[in-house]
Amino acid sequence: MTEGRLGMVVCPMLEDEAIYNLKNDHEDKRIYLVKGAYNTTIIPKLKQHNVPYTMIDEHTVLNGDYDHDGYTVIIWTMFMGLHEDIDMLRMEVMNQIVKIHSAVDTILLYYGRCGRGLDTICDWAYEMVPTPVCIFRNKDGTICDDCICIPVGGTERYLKLLRKYPGRFYFTPAMASNFEGFLMSMELFNGLDVKNDDIMKIILDLAGYTTVMRVQTGNGDQEHFDENIKRFTDKYNLECTRLEDGWATNDLADLNYDNAKSTMTRWLNEGKKERVIPNAE
Template sequence: MPLLTILSCKILQDEVVHILENDPSVDEILVVANGQEDDFASKLQKTGLKFRFLSPDRLPDDTESYKNDPTRYSVMVYMVELALHEFPKILKTEVYKLLEELSKYSSGILLFYGLCGNVFDKIETDFEHLGTSCPVRILRDETRTVDDCVGATLGGCSEYLSTLKKFSDKGTFLFTPMYAHAWREIMRVDPEKPDKTIKMLRKVNEITGYKRVAKIKTGLSHTDNFDEKVAEFAEIFDFEVLEIEGCQNIFEDCYTSIKKEIVGC
């Protein structure tokens, strides 16, 4: 059976864990030890999932037996640095490089990404040249690629648009558990001078009209202290806290689809 690679933003690591813990047909989980895997590996351990670390420098040799073993279905997970989101063009360049490289060792690749500022709008077309040897797929709903990780967690593009319209009277941050965990990193709060950065963010929020933060209830519990992290964020910026429902449908459906494409069942 083949080797499926999941190339994922670190924000979606909980969703990757969810996929793996609910697929008993996975014979082996491989995690690329590229310096971005610590939290993800810890969550796999807490879930009771066994895995093997692979060195990014030895992927050609270490993955050969998995891709060519007709009796086993393996999943390799490669986490991508979160900070790249700040620079969409660099993010696109790095992900495209990874796809070209990982496609040499994979039977198929599923990106746990959305459009991310439209930089991935043509990614499946751009990698059509790989054909059936290594199909490249990205998170999609029934009509198109989802906008981003929040859109995927809400269930797709129409659900995302509906949510944005619902909150159109006031600016609202939409937090998943991992977003709440990493908001300081995402918003580039200087750990050496946090007060200065937060003061600037307060001014930006005032100018742009942001007044609320909404917790997206994903149904997952792999990231600790979600409520506490959101409460901290709300207190810092004097925000109202709301709750909205999310789901795992997009992740499950896209995973099932590419698995069927490369495994045949």
């Protein structure tokens, strides 16, 4: 039985994976969602998937003034707009780690490389804070590239997908429910006002984007998935196609969550800070 405090630092583009992990982990646990400005999309999804949680203010968490016996998960959601500048993203994630590390026993970053902005974040954390810090990795131990790489099972499968279906927007439920934030995360649109429809249509046309590929992960906001995609395609005069079954998988969500829990257990029991190496089998 797991004991300890797992801190989840969650990008909105991977909050569906965080909810999936909590829903499918049948161990007894307390789940706390830290109050903040970036909980807009995660709260209705937690409710839609019947994941019980308690809202808590950050001051209470950092002071330890809450019931944290047994297994406890504490969720911090981050600002999607950090992806506009990878240096800012790296700095804010570092700041978050420094701020919360003493309040938890292991930190799991629901992030990938994000334009290489977080390539060395775990090496930095190993030297700078006593708490183990994990990030989403492929089965071979390399860091996942981005928020599409993870739901399709890793970098190798992602590259195969890009070769088979180039020049498309790949929309998971998380992206469909926050498509303006998703566009802000793309290098193509850095510095642009994604709310200016005329400019966005021009850029999309010049870049050759004509199609949205619907990627059904089974997670996130299923109730409004197709509606959210239609809002996007109607707004920018795009077509929609569906990715065939067999591509989307929760393998990496399972792998990384399980390894974060194992890392935490080993840290608490043996004092070994190194992450548990993912099992590629």
